[in-house]
Amino acid sequence: MCGILSSGASSADAKYLKSLLFINCGGKIDLKESNLFKKRPDVLFYLIDNYRPYHHSNIIEKRICVIDDGCVSFDECPTIQD
Numbered sequence: 001m002c003g004i005l006s007s008g009a010s011s012a013d014a015k016y017l018k019s020l021l022f023i024n025c026g027g028k029i030d031l032k033e034s035n036l037f038k039k040r041p042d043v044l045f046y047l048i049d050n051y052r053p054y055h056h057s058n059i060i061e062k063r064i065c066v067i068d069d070g071c072v073s074f075d076e077c078p079t080i081q082d
Contacts, residue, residue, distance in 0.1 A: 019044045027051040031058055 027049030045064045
């Protein structure tokens with residue numbers, strides 16, 4: 001996995017990090033479990049991945065923006081209560 005996710009973004013430049021863009025990666029893992037997600041509530045995650053299905057947590061999390069080609073209706077995805 002990407003070093004910035006596992007390290008918790010401890011480098012000096014990481015304080016300026018506001019968003020992460022995942023291109024063809026990140027869809028099948030739970031991005032909420034990364035150190036960066038847990039330690040930096042101000043960082044937004046953008047996910048563009050051709051892998052299907054996406055991890056359920058990535059779809060329902062408000063800080064993770066899934067950019068999709070429209071072939072799947074996210075309205076029909078199960079909620080966390082399901």
